[in-house]
Amino acid sequence: MGNKAKTFLSYYKPYLGLFIADMVCAFIAAGINLIFPLIVRYITGDVLKSSSEIVVGLIIKITLLMLFLILVEFLCNYFITSYGHIMGARMEHDMRNDIFEHLQKLSFSYYDDQKVGHIMSRITNDLFDITELCHHGPEDLLISITKLVGSFIILMNIDLKLTIIVFSFIPLMFVYAYYYNMKMREAFLKNREKISLINAGLEDSLSGIRVVKSFTNEEIELKKFKENNVEFVKSKSHSYHYMAKYHSGINAFGSLIYVALIIGASFFIMKNQINTVDLITFLLYINTFLEPVRKLVNFGEQFQNGITGFERFYEILSVHPDIKDSKDAIEIRDVKGDISFENVSFQYHGTTDAVFSNINLKINAGDYIALVGPSGVGKTTLCSLIPRFYEVTSGTIRIDGTDIRDVKLKSLRQNIGIVQQDVYLFTGSVMENIRYGKPDATDEEIIEAAKKANAHDFIMELPNGYDTDIGQRGIKLSGGQKQRISIARVFLKNPPILIFDEATSALDNESEKVVQQSLEKLAKNRTTFVIAHRLSTIKNAKKILVLTENGIAEEGSHEELLAMNGLYAQLYNMQFK
Numbered sequence: 001m002g003n004k005a006k007t008f009l010s011y012y013k014p015y016l017g018l019f020i021a022d023m024v025c026a027f028i029a030a031g032i033n034l035i036f037p038l039i040v041r042y043i044t045g046d047v048l049k050s051s052s053e054i055v056v057g058l059i060i061k062i063t064l065l066m067l068f069l070i071l072v073e074f075l076c077n078y079f080i081t082s083y084g085h086i087m088g089a090r091m092e093h094d095m096r097n098d099i100f101e102h103l104q105k106l107s108f109s110y111y112d113d114q115k116v117g118h119i120m121s122r123i124t125n126d127l128f129d130i131t132e133l134c135h136h137g138p139e140d141l142l143i144s145i146t147k148l149v150g151s152f153i154i155l156m157n158i159d160l161k162l163t164i165i166v167f168s169f170i171p172l173m174f175v176y177a178y179y180y181n182m183k184m185r186e187a188f189l190k191n192r193e194k195i196s197l198i199n200a201g202l203e204d205s206l207s208g209i210r211v212v213k214s215f216t217n218e219e220i221e222l223k224k225f226k227e228n229n230v231e232f233v234k235s236k237s238h239s240y241h242y243m244a245k246y247h248s249g250i251n252a253f254g255s256l257i258y259v260a261l262i263i264g265a266s267f268f269i270m271k272n273q274i275n276t277v278d279l280i281t282f283l284l285y286i287n288t289f290l291e292p293v294r295k296l297v298n299f300g301e302q303f304q305n306g307i308t309g310f311e312r313f314y315e316i317l318s319v320h321p322d323i324k325d326s327k328d329a330i331e332i333r334d335v336k337g338d339i340s341f342e343n344v345s346f347q348y349h350g351t352t353d354a355v356f357s358n359i360n361l362k363i364n365a366g367d368y369i370a371l372v373g374p375s376g377v378g379k380t381t382l383c384s385l386i387p388r389f390y391e392v393t394s395g396t397i398r399i400d401g402t403d404i405r406d407v408k409l410k411s412l413r414q415n416i417g418i419v420q421q422d423v424y425l426f427t428g429s430v431m432e433n434i435r436y437g438k439p440d441a442t443d444e445e446i447i448e449a450a451k452k453a454n455a456h457d458f459i460m461e462l463p464n465g466y467d468t469d470i471g472q473r474g475i476k477l478s479g480g481q482k483q484r485i486s487i488a489r490v491f492l493k494n495p496p497i498l499i500f501d502e503a504t505s506a507l508d509n510e511s512e513k514v515v516q517q518s519l520e521k522l523a524k525n526r527t528t529f530v531i532a533h534r535l536s537t538i539k540n541a542k543k544i545l546v547l548t549e550n551g552i553a554e555e556g557s558h559e560e561l562l563a564m565n566g567l568y569a570q571l572y573n574m575q576f577k
């Protein structure tokens with residue numbers, strides 16, 4: 001058995017008891033369905049021929065038996081519908097947990113190639129299809145086959161010829177139903193594509209409504225919209241034709257079977273080969289075997305959807321995180337913050353050129369190091385190698401002398417704090433967002449961190465202070481305020497190593513000043529890497545590294561670099577003169 005099949009079946013394992021009970025109930029319910037026409041046959045064929053005293057007694061007994069069977073059928077159906085679905089929901093829950101846990105482990109390089117929305121829609125839609133198959137699939141299959149085979153065997157024992165006449169329509173009906181069901185599905189898929197075109201156009205046009213209006217291009221937008229709208233109606237009409245063929249065809253087959261049965265039965269009755277009781281029995285069984293045909297055709301569709309969904313689910317599960325703990329990885333404690341790069345080269349996966357080669361750097365604990373250089377030269381990349389967001393292609397990075405590949409990822413990243421240009425705040429209160437830096441922090445610690453980050457005063461002015469829900473409508477924090485919350489988070493985390501990646505670049509001068517103050521306070525006594533475009537913010541750096549396509553071109557303090565009159569002096573003069 002392949003790994004994929006094993007993984008699929010493994011989700012049944014915790015619910016094996018429930019699954020077996022579900023199957024047994026499905027089998028019993030289908031069996032009872034098959035028994036009812038036989039009881040009717042017994043009443044009409046045997047009981048009614050007896051003397052009236054016996055009839056009454058028998059009818060009472062049969063009624064009691066039927067009531068008992070109805071009760072059992074009710075209980076079985078109740079079990080299938082409730083616990084069958086509950087089993088499906090639990091399996092879905094397990095799969096969702098597994099995929100989320102796995103997604104948390106995957107590295108940056110995985111997310112570089114994926115759209116989050118795409119992963120999300122895959123997970124939500126696919127999981128539903130998979131679990132529908134997991135619980136309805138085996139159940140429907142068992143019920144349908146039991147009914148189809150059961151009624152065939154029963155009818156065959158009544159009259160073989162008539163059974164063959166009636167059942168000869170079934171393969172034809174299968175082929176017809178399968179073909180039009182497939183066509184109907186294809187047409188529905190096209191409908192979905194068309195409506196997504198409409199939605200995309202709608203979103204584009206409404207999001208860009210200001211541009212549309214400023215160019216007075218409303219008519220062009222309307223024309224584009226109408227075209228898509230017409231296409232959608234055409235596609236829908238097409239799918240309804242198939243839908244109509246599918247449903248009316250199945251109905252017609254049902255009626256045809258009735259006609260064939262009546263004609264065949266009349267002929268055999270005339271010849272005294274069967275009697276009217278046999279005809280009644282056949283009539284009673286028609287629905288019992290017609291319904292499974294429809295169910296089996298649906299099962300084909302469900303099976304395809306479920307398996308495709310599972311393949312995509314499995315595809316994500318089988319992506320291995322490319323950065324993980326080595327076997328003997330250690331925890332690092334009491335980190336001072338010495339960092340060294342030894343012949344470090346790096347190239348992004350799937351690209352042809354290295355971002356940089358053979359970088360050598362030695363940074364002492366507590367140093368404030370600035371990285372400057374032209375856009376796209378690799379400043380962010382260089383810094384993201386320290387927390388191992390990406391793995392060096394060759395060379396070694398050490399923290400306090402230890403190769404970072406020998407350190408547990410969690411331990412490594414706990415010692416590094418990052419403040420970026422884009423601040424991501426989670427749904428929830430200000431308090432919860434700051435607490436993200438140290439999940440077990442007390443409220444007092446959080447307030448202390450916010451004070452250090454110059455965030456306390458503006459937080460107190462929010463409608464509910466620290467309990468203000470950030471996701472709530474109307475609560476719009478400015479870029480500088482968000483940045484200060486993110487700095488408070490890092491204060492709380494209290495790591496010995498810091499990376500500020502364009503942390504103030506998106507801010508206006510006023511907010512920049514406040515945020516800069518908080519950053520400087522944060523950087524005190526910690527090894528800090530600062531990436532900045534505005535050179536005014538890094539003038540005081542202990543060391544400025546000028547990165548170019550050929551590696552580190554210049555290195556020194558602000559004054560030293562100006563005196564060198566090289567690239568740094570050029571960049572500086574461009575900004576200030």
Ligand SMILES: Nc1ncnc2c1ncn2[C@@H]1O[C@H](COP(=O)(O)OP(=O)(O)OP(=O)(O)O)[C@@H](O)[C@H]1O
Pocket residue numbers: 112348349351355374375376377378379380381382
């Ligand atoms: N995830 C990625 N996959 C592939 N290539 C990437 C990835 N991220 C960045 N690059 C490329 O690597 C190079 C360095 O990018 P990086 O963002 O490190 O530069 P930077 O100096 O920080 O630029 P900026 O100052 O504009 O932020 C660029 O050519 C960029 O296109």
